[in-house]
Amino acid sequence: MGVAELGLPVDVPSTALFTDHYELTMLQGALAGGTAERRSVFEVFTRRLPEGRRYGVVAGTGRVLDAVENFRFDADVLGFLRERRVVDEPTLEWLSSYRFSGDVWGYPEGEVYFPGSPILRVEGTFAECVLLETVILSILNHDSAIAAAASRMASAAAERPLIEMGARRTHELAAVAASRAAYVGGFTTTSDLAAGFRYGIPTVGTSAHAFTLLHDSERDAFQAQVHSLGRGTTLLVDTYDVAEAVRTAVEIAGPELGAVRIDSGDLLLVAHRVRQQLDELGASDTKIVVTSDLDEYAIASLAAAPVDAYGVGTQLVTGSGHPTCSMVYKLVARAESADPQAPLVPVAKKSMGGKTSIGGRKWAARRLDEEGVAEAEVIGTGTVPAELADRQLLVELIKGGEVVAREALDVVRERHAAARANLPLSATQLSRGEAVIPTEYV
Missing domain, CATH: 3.20.140.10 (nicotinate phosphoribosyltransferase)
Incomplete structure (x- = not known):
């Protein structure tokens, strides 16, 4: 439960000028x-x-x-x-x-x-x-649009977890509201720390491609991340060659590797290949997380894929084509x-x-x-x-x-x-x- 739900002050300024x-x-x-x-x-x-x-x-x-x-x-x-x-x-x-x-x-x-x-x-x-007209409408129109998109995505995902990760695709304050609305609609976690602080939503995150590119090799990057965050971390495997990255990831973290993330390519095909490779390497408990401009239709298309969780950004925080409810x-x-x-x-x-x-x-x-x-x-x-x-x-x-x-x-x-x-x-x-x-x- 976040500070807002506890009724504690969150340094909220006057809302009187949020009007026409x-x-x-x-x-x-x-x-x-x-x-x-x-x-x-x-x-x-x-x-x-x-x-x-x-x-x-x-x-x-x-x-x-x-x-x-x-x-x-x-x-x-x-x-x-x-x-x-x-x-x-x-x-x-x-x-x-x-x-x-x-x-x-x-x-x-x-x-x-x-x-x-x-x-x-x-x-x-x-x-x-x-x-009160304008401030009420601005809140309800925005949040209800995001929650409706989130709800459709949650239905498409069935029981698979959804990660809200759209903060960088919208206004910084809208991102916090969007994360809250997404949680209402069925998302399980957010990448946005402000949303976690204000509303108590569970936050998650590991690394981006920049972390891999920072190091002299992908192996060095994976070793540094596993050393810092533990074997249960999620390793991003599509910076260079996915198959080679999966091999390296399991070699370094072992079968205790928490998850691998795929952020590009034909997600359906790549997810099947990665699942097969992980199983062959003895990492049958390692999960697969997919990202890359997902919406409810893309999530539904992956229903038969061996995907364990989805990360959604742009399409979620823009209401998946409907950013307002009118x-x-x-x-x-x-x-x-x-x-x-x-x-x-x-x-x-x-x-x-x-x-x-x-x-x-x-x-x-x-x-x-x-x-x-x-x-x-x-x-x-x-x-x-x-x-x-x-x-x-x-x-x-x-x-x-x-x-x-x-x-x-x-x-x-x-x-x-x-x-x-x-x-x-x-x-x-x-x-x-x-x-x-x-x-x-x-």
Whole structure:
């Protein structure tokens, strides 16, 4: 468990400027117009899944909770807004004491979602809720995209371990978030030490080609690594000649050699050859790890290969072709007046081009078939049907501005595995298709 899961400070700066300019100008207009204090309900959802995806994965919820807690307009932030004349002085005065005091409900992190699913519901005054739009969307869109790619890769890998190693392929801060999301989606370890420090994810790593090239010979490199890290280390065997490297590796480390890594070539063919060679050399317990721009399709193509683990980088941290989930944050209900007791009125955008939304404060439940397998995502307003009462999906995350649902990352990871297992078998197909279960509105 990392320091964030323990609730300890991690030197997190204010998140208040992780937002768009117009969030603050909307606030200024609402304050001036007398509508800022109207009770409001915003919902996060996506109108469709990325093309070809059959389910989505909710990831980043824990980071959202941290971001809301740290959404504070300190002196430096207020000074920046004043200097740039983003908003007027009355608005700056209001922002100086900003603390989110509302409620947040959402799908528990690791749960799967479908088009229209109310993944997150934010309730409070319009003023305090509207400011959170951009930071919430930036976290959920990124992390859920990575987790969905990771989940597909985990399905393709079956029980074989997956190593997240994409830090060098993305922004340094995005790399930490990506590692966390990948762990939620089913990866077992990461190469990123910052992710290990912050979230307690197991970290792994041995050497790159540069270490071999540094030495006068491959033998010298292997001897140095085994001497330093032990016989159970993983030796990279494709710098020069793979067959010769495997022979040298087993000669130096013996049958106790932990693993060899292959990072290039026809991985299917090379893995079979290396497995045969290792067995002939008496290193039948030595594992084979493959890397080299893998994605879920490449992993699936290696299902019959004697591969023990996969290392994935670029394709994972870019969402395997879908780096965002296209989630939106929409006002779905607001009070008739600023009176705290005023009734809520459903509101929704009505426009051309498929961007309409459905108004009203929503509940969501997942209907199961006779075998206990998910068969529909049911969404509605008002009273939940009795037969779905124990299948509701939203849980309380923040109550009266206080976080009430922090979870260890391993709990989230286990939840996702269970949620994915509860979907129809076709959910794990890599061929393009529609959402594996329909969304029904009642």
